[in-house]
Amino acid sequence: MSTAPSSMQANSPWWRGAVIYQVYPRSLMDANDDGVGDIRGIIGKLDYIASLGVDAIWVSPFFKSPMKDFGYDISDYRDVDPLFGSLDDLDALIAQAHERNIKVMIDQVLSHTSDQHAWFEESRASRDNPKSDWYVWADAKPDGTAPNNWISIFGGCGWEWEPRRGQYYLHNFLKSQPDLNFHNPDVQNQILAEVEFWLERGVDGLRLDAINFCFHDAQLRDNPAKPPEQRQGRGFSEDNPYAFQYHYYNNTQPENLAFLERLRRLIDRFPGAVTLGEISSEDSLATMAEYTANNERLHMAYSFELLVPELCAKHIRDTVENLEASLGEGWPCWSLSNHDVVRVMSRWGGGYNPVLGKTLHALVASLRGSVCYYQGEELGLTEADIAFEDLQDPYGITFWPNFKGRDGCRTPMPWQSNEKNAGFSKVKPWLPVSEAHAALAVDVQEADANSMLHFYRGFMAWRKDQPLLLGGEIRFASAPDGCLLFERFDKADGGQSLWAAFNLTDKTVQIPIPATLSMLDGHGLQGASLEEQVLNLPAYTGAFMR
Structure with a gap:
């Protein structure tokens, strides 16, 4: 409920x-x-x-x-x-x-x-067409190398030479993915x-x-x-x-x-x-x-x-x-x-x-x-x-x-x-x-x-029936190494909170929890038990408490 x-x-x-x-x-x-x-x-x-x-x-x-x-x-x-x-x-x-x-x-x-977009096909054709400034173009350095040291996410230089303009264009991804010039x-x-x-x-x-x-x-x-x-x-x-x-x-x-x-x-x-x-x-x-x-x-x-x-x-x-x-x-x-x-x-x-x-x-x-x-x-x-x-x-x-x-x-x-x-x-x-x-x-x-x-x-x-999980605030509490313990709560109503605990280790752990909490059912996670305000969590499992 x-x-x-x-x-x-x-x-x-x-x-x-x-x-x-x-x-x-x-x-x-x-x-x-x-x-x-x-x-x-x-x-x-x-x-x-x-x-x-x-x-x-x-x-x-x-x-x-x-x-x-x-x-x-x-x-x-x-x-x-x-x-x-x-x-x-x-x-x-x-x-x-x-x-x-x-x-x-x-x-x-x-x-x-794409370099096959009509905008780029027009832009690459010359330096004076209506879309000439729609992509990121730059002159080579005096020695012919790229304008700067930027690298593509896919590896290698982030610039590609375009002989029709005699300039480089920027591509942060593949060379077939020229970057648009948002300064325009x-x-x-x-x-x-x-x-x-x-x-x-x-x-x-x-x-x-x-x-x-x-x-x-x-x-x-x-x-x-x-x-x-x-x-x-x-x-x-x-x-x-x-x-x-x-x-x-x-x-x-x-x-x-x-x-x-x-x-x-x-x-x-x-x-x-x-x-x-x-x-x-x-x-x-x-x-x-x-x-x-x-x-x-x-x-x-x-x-x-x-x-x-x-x-x-x-x-x-x-x-x-x-x-x-x-x-x-x-x-x-x-x-x-x-x-x-x-x-x-x-x-x-x-x-x-x-x-x-x-x-x-x-x-x-x-x-x-x-x-x-x-x-x-x-x-x-x-x-x-x-x-x-x-x-x-x-x-x-x-x-x-x-x-x-x-x-x-x-x-x-x-x-x-x-x-x-x-x-x-x-x-x-x-x-x-x-x-x-x-x-x-x-x-x-x-x-x-x-x-x-x-x-x-x-x-x-x-989860759909748990408003605190959908929109509540979050606050973490101390937990053993490899575990997470946190509270989801409504800051406008101090009486409403829901706690979640997760054991991400390959061993059973014991987590002390506040005395006011009791276990929640219905979420489908299994194996946890609560004894005298100590939560026993088997390996790789979790539990919810209110």
């Missing part, structure tokens, strides 16, 4: 505390049997997604694209790539999702386009018009890819070198030279704040629409706070801070507390997996571990904020092992074998264990289906009452 605290009534916006399910269209479901997932495939799985109890889907890019970076290189912001379907299909997806009370958020890649007001105006197109079409929100990369330092100053002991990146290979610099000048510039305020004013014209920004900067937590400040920029932001290689309770607590200390009225969004990093069951579990997997579901959904789950995470899918000859990701192909890229987390969703390609497609899929995934397919877990899938559904249903 729960009683809604007075400060958290029904007028709270839908996205605060929401569960957002990330759909990677290429890999959810292939409806037309060409080996690649599509929008009709998403529509066909909406009932399944609705059964998870999520509030929204975030659909990774489906726009027209040469697919050098699988849709994050857009050649037409206003059209659907034929690989995925049509605008009519997209309209149908929005309508049918809304019928199931599911919001639809789409990826918007604003900082760069015409570019800002055009990008806002592209966003408005989709808002008018009925989308409920935008996930903003690499949103802190819109602006570059107008003086093109060199990034300073980073000492070897600090070369710890988020989501890229340790031998990637991108980690060798402090990225003070190629992204996260102060001019971006004014643009975000312009974007927010546009979004606010569409009631209920929301923005979720992806942040990757030298101090991502500080940038998250800055980008969500005063409720006049982004609604929510997330970073790679919990997408680290090792499971560490202290890191989780430090991350949340550091963000809370600076966030103010801002709102975070947490995730443990996405399409860019090794799946959490492999990173933190060392393989399929349903006990830990259930606890991680509960943990991330109990932090203050909203939460993004990546498709297949509810099944406990592990990172797939992809042979070199099957790799598609240019990032992985470049850095093989030390870093295998992102294909291992992007393989097709397993639906039917005994069907060809696990029910994803009737033909050879764009990436192979993992045999280990087929054993964890939806049909297998539907038949197992103790599966991760059933736990996920049950926990999300229980």
Whole structure:
């Protein structure tokens, strides 16, 4: 039983505390049997997604694209790539999702386009055409080398020579992804018009890819070198030279704040629409706070801070507390997996571990904020092992074998264990289906009452009836090493609080708790017991108390 605290009534916006399910269209479901997932495939799985109890889907890019970076290189912001379907299909997806009370958020890649976008084709042709200043162009140094030392996230120089102009253009990502010049007001105006197109079409929100990369330092100053002991990146290979610099000048510039305020004013014209920004900067937590400040920029932001290689309770607590200390009225969004990093069951579990997997579901959904789950995470899918000859990701192909890229987390969703390609497609899929995934397919877990899938559904249903988990404040308490103990509370009503405890170690622990607390049932976590105000938590389990 729960009683809604007075400060958290029904007028709270839908996205605060929401569960957002990330759909990677290429890999959810292939409806037309060409080996690649599509929008009709998403529509066909909406009932399944609705059964998870999520509030929204975030659909990774489906726009027209040469697919050098699988849709994050857009050649037409206003059209659907034929690989995925049509605008009519997209309209149908929005309508049918809304019928199931599911919001639809789409990826918007604003900082760069494909080199096959009509804007870039015009811009690269000469120095005096109408779009000559729409991208970041710069002259070579006197010796012909690049304008400065900026490096691409995918490794190597961040500049590419264009002989038709006799200049270099900037690409923070692949050389086929030239950066737009947001210092040009015409570019800002055009990008806002592209966003408005989709808002008018009925989308409920935008996930903003690499949103802190819109602006570059107008003086093109060199990034300073980073000492070897600090070369710890988020989501890229340790031998990637991108980690060798402090990225003070190629992204996260102060001019971006004014643009975000312009974007927010546009979004606010569409009631209920929301923005979720992806942040990757030298101090991502500080940038998250800055980008969500005063409720006049982004609604929510997330970073790679919990997408680290090792499971560490202290890191989780430090991350949340550091963000809370600076966030103010801002709102975070947490995730443990996405399409860019090794799946959490492999990173933190060392393989399929349903006990830990259930606890991680509960943990991330109990932090203050909203939460993004990546498709297949509810099944406990592990990172797939992809042979070199099957790799598609240019990032992985470049850095093989030390870093295998992102294909291992992007393989097709397993639906039917005994069907060809696990029910994803009737033909050879764009990436192979993992045999280990087929054993964890939806049909297998539907038949197992103790599966991760059933736990996920049950926990999300229980969470919806816990207002303090959806919108309460958070305060950590002391706990043994490897454990987390925190209180979710309503600061306007001191009598309302809910406590959560998680043991992230491989041994049973005892955690002293306040004498006023008693155990809560119904959330699905098992094994904990309470004796004389000492909580006994088996390895990799958790508990809730009121």
